[in-house]
Amino acid sequence: MSAARKLLIFGGLVLAGFGMLYGLHYALFVEHQTLDRMGSSLATAFVEAADRNLPAARLAIDDYAATKYDYVRQVDAHSHWIGLAMLMIIFGVVLDRMAFTGRTRFRIAGALALGSFSFPGAVILQTFTHGSPLASALAVTGSALVIGAMAAAAVGFARESS
Amino acid sequence: MFGMGLYAAHAEPEIHAPMASTTCPTSSIAAFAPMGARHVLVLGGIALIAGGMLFGDIFAVFVLHQNGGRTGEALLAATRAVAAGDSAAVRQDFARIGDLLEDHGTKLDAHAHIIAAGYLALLLALLQPYVALNSRSRKLLAQLFVGGGLLLPLGIFLIHYVGLAYSPFPVIGWASVLADSAGALLIAALIAEAWGLWRYFRGVRTDGAEPELPPDNSWESRTLLAGGTVLILLGFLYGAWYAGLDLYEHESREKTILSAMLTTSAGSSADAAQFVKDYGGLQAEKAVDIAAHSHLIEFGMLAILLSFIQPFVFLGSRWKRFWVKLLLAGSMILPAFVLLETHLGLITGGIADVGGLMVLIALMGMLAGVLRYSGALDAQREDAR
Numbered sequence: 001m002s003a004a005r006k007l008l009i010f011g012g013l014v015l016a017g018f019g020m021l022y023g024l025h026y027a028l029f030v031e032h033q034t035l036d037r038m039g040s041s042l043a044t045a046f047v048e049a050a051d052r053n054l055p056a057a058r059l060a061i062d063d064y065a066a067t068k069y070d071y072v073r074q075v076d077a078h079s080h081w082i083g084l085a086m087l088m089i090i091f092g093v094v095l096d097r098m099a100f101t102g103r104t105r106f107r108i109a110g111a112l113a114l115g116s117f118s119f120p121g122a123v124i125l126q127t128f129t130h131g132s133p134l135a136s137a138l139a140v141t142g143s144a145l146v147i148g149a150m151a152a153a154a155v156g157f158a159r160e161s162s
Numbered sequence: 163m164f165g166m167g168l169y170a171a172h173a174e175p176e177i178h179a180p181m182a183s184t185t186c187p188t189s190s191i192a193a194f195a196p197m198g199a200r201h202v203l204v205l206g207g208i209a210l211i212a213g214g215m216l217f218g219d220i221f222a223v224f225v226l227h228q229n230g231g232r233t234g235e236a237l238l239a240a241t242r243a244v245a246a247g248d249s250a251a252v253r254q255d256f257a258r259i260g261d262l263l264e265d266h267g268t269k270l271d272a273h274a275h276i277i278a279a280g281y282l283a284l285l286l287a288l289l290q291p292y293v294a295l296n297s298r299s300r301k302l303l304a305q306l307f308v309g310g311g312l313l314l315p316l317g318i319f320l321i322h323y324v325g326l327a328y329s330p331f332p333v334i335g336w337a338s339v340l341a342d343s344a345g346a347l348l349i350a351a352l353i354a355e356a357w358g359l360w361r362y363f364r365g366v367r368t369d370g371a372e373p374e375l376p377p378d379n380s381w382e383s384r385t386l387l388a389g390g391t392v393l394i395l396l397g398f399l400y401g402a403w404y405a406g407l408d409l410y411e412h413e414s415r416e417k418t419i420l421s422a423m424l425t426t427s428a429g430s431s432a433d434a435a436q437f438v439k440d441y442g443g444l445q446a447e448k449a450v451d452i453a454a455h456s457h458l459i460e461f462g463m464l465a466i467l468l469s470f471i472q473p474f475v476f477l478g479s480r481w482k483r484f485w486v487k488l489l490l491a492g493s494m495i496l497p498a499f500v501l502l503e504t505h506l507g508l509i510t511g512g513i514a515d516v517g518g519l520m521v522l523i524a525l526m527g528m529l530a531g532v533l534r535y536s537g538a539l540d541a542q543r544e545d546a547r
Binding site: 001006009010013014016017020021023024027028032033036039042043045046047049050051052054057058061062064065068069072079082083086087089090093094096097139140143144146147150151153154157158 | 240241243244246247248249252253255256259260263274278281282285288289292333334338341342345346348349352353355356359360363375377387388391392394395398399401402405406413416417420421424425427428456459463466467470
């Protein structure tokens with residue numbers, strides 16, 4: 001088995017396991033508390049508004065928005081890690097069908113692996129530093145690596161087909 | 163053994179005939195050991211994916227819009243309670259909203275997790291040649307994985323109905339415990355498969371190992387592989403577009419709408435119904451964006467995975483091609499018409515549901531082909547005795 005296939009298959013399994021462990025940890029220790037906080041901050045906003053305390057209502061909405069910002073990204077990171085891991089394994093299996101040299105295949109595999117690990121990682125990083133340009137730049141770079149690898153793979157399959 | 167033997171069967175002329183033969187070559191009988199690891203994972207994986215899609219279609223038709231409507235009504239009632247200065251009623255309305263959102267969220271999660279488990283099962287089926295464990299261990303792992311893949315979404319689905327009844331934990335109910343335990347089972351099975359893979363990479367070889375899948379250059383396989391790759395690429399590009407242009411705007415707009423809703427309601431000068439409608443519209447926009455992105459990628463992965471099992475779909479080539487075309491057409495129709503739903507209304511939503519149904523029917527057609535193959539092999543084993 002080539003190094004590129006090993007990288008994709010084994011890396012994909014590691015990434016899937018990691019994504020699942022993250023999901024399990026998240027479900028046990030974070031998600032319920034986060035959902036509770038989101039629900040209660042939104043309810044608090046409405047209750048404060050009913051009590052005609054609009055500054056407190058706005059603060060509660062800010063808290064709701066910040067919590068939801070984190071929640072969306074945490075769930076996205078979990079699903080993208082596992083989704084990208086599956087993709088890595090699939091491409092590990094079909095890599096030999098790409099009409100490229102071994103070196104090009106390894107580059108494609110490397111880009112896919114690097115992007116698959118780093119893109120959801122950067123999304124998680126955004127929850128620690130809201131609005132951080134570094135985290136956003138990492139996420140963009142990671143996703144660009146995955147898209148580039150996918151586009152190259154599509155060309156590789158098409159070349160063989162033709 | 164599933165791979166090589168069945169591929170050999172695929173090369174038999176009668177398999178390509180319009181009406182597939184009911185006999186398989188002797189070499190493939192041993193290859194497709196009844197309920198061997200790969201057999202369990204292929205059948206279990208397709209069944210999980212088909213079950214998840216059926217559940218998703220039922221959810222989309224009978225729950226999604228109705229749930230959204232009721233959530234909107236509850237939110238409107240909350241704004242009117244704010245206007246009336248009745249904070250107790252606000253709390254009641256939010257308890258109802260929380261209940262509705264949990265109902266919606268757990269069904270969506272059950273749908274996503276059962277399909278993801280099915281994909282992983284098919285992936286593990288492909289990896290069996292490289293898992294250096296004995297056949298009994300591989301079969302046990304396969305059964306555990308499929309069992310976990312069934313229990314995880316079941317647990318998630320039950321969360322809304324079981325709640326915290328008889329639970330010793332403050333926020334985690336027994337259904338969550340079931341879901342988390344099933345998740346742990348999946349992780350354990352995956353770690354064991356990774357261990358077998360690691361042994362293979364270290365040069366360990368075991369008796370009864372399954373051979374690698376031979377390259378299949380049939381029209382069905384190539385079309386599914388190329389079509390799947392294109393679908394995934396489209397899904398990625400749309401996801402990047404959404405993250406770059408819509409995600410932050412949606413988050414900002416949600417905060418603005420909620421603030422305006424509360425300010426209007428607290429001022430008691432006007433009804434906040436328009437803001438509630440805007441809020442509902444925004445949620446719908448987000449939902450269709452995410453659904454289009456995720457379904458394009460999921461259907462793409464499904465197409466690629468199904469390209470591997472084409473040699474084992476025991477049908478005439480005309481039917482095999484029909485199922486491939488139906489699957490790819492449904493895979494494009496669903497996300498495309500989901501996206502149009504916010505602009506053109508519920509009719510496009512209905513067409514999207516038909517797209518999902520087309521994928522499901524194609525999947526069932528292929529599953530029937532795999533079952534036919536299995537049945538033909540069983541019949542041959544009987545004849546051989």
